[in-house]
Amino acid sequence: MKKTALIIASFLLLLGGVFVASRIHAQESLQVLPLTVVPPKQEVLINPGEKFSTSVKFLNQADSPVTGSLYVLDFVVEDNVGTPMFLDNPQVVGTTQIPAKYSAAKWISIPDDTVTIASKGNISVPITINVPKTAVPGGRYAAVLFQPATNLTMEDFSYLYKGGRSYFRKRNRYQV
Secondary structure: OOOEEEEEEEEEOEOOEEEEEEEOOOOOOEEEEEEEEEOOEEEEEEOOOOEEEEEEEEEEOOOOOEEEEEEEEEEEEOOOOOOEEEEOOOOOOOOEOOOHHHOOHHHEEOOOOEEEEOOOOEEEEEEEEEOOOOOOOOOOEEEEEEEEOOOOOHHHHHHHHHHOOOEEEEEEEEEO
């Protein structure tokens, strides 16, 4: 029988949009940087051993440019409302180590890891998903995250990642 990979990509929104938190220097409240992710959902069929290319657009609705890093992370859903628990990545704060059997991030490549989004501008990030021929059945999730270059502490990101849901979600399901 033929194996078929179903890729479901969707962008879940935190408080009606994708936001990146950063500390206001002398205040306890969080400043919110409004970013929008487009498209909100994609569904494609990919056979093991094949590649699929798409793009994700990040729109900066702020009055100033923002520079940051793009990461591809694995995650699992930790509750019934879809809250992600990001898997181990030492470069991204707030992530947790979980077995590699859930990994789909290694199948995803992006060309740049540092980007600047102009004020009221946007960037289009090309994404290539390369499903290996040896891919085994099972659900997997991966996220493409934008992390601004700020002076955030581990505590700030821990709050954002555990309390928020701004991420790109990709699920692979293999049918035999």
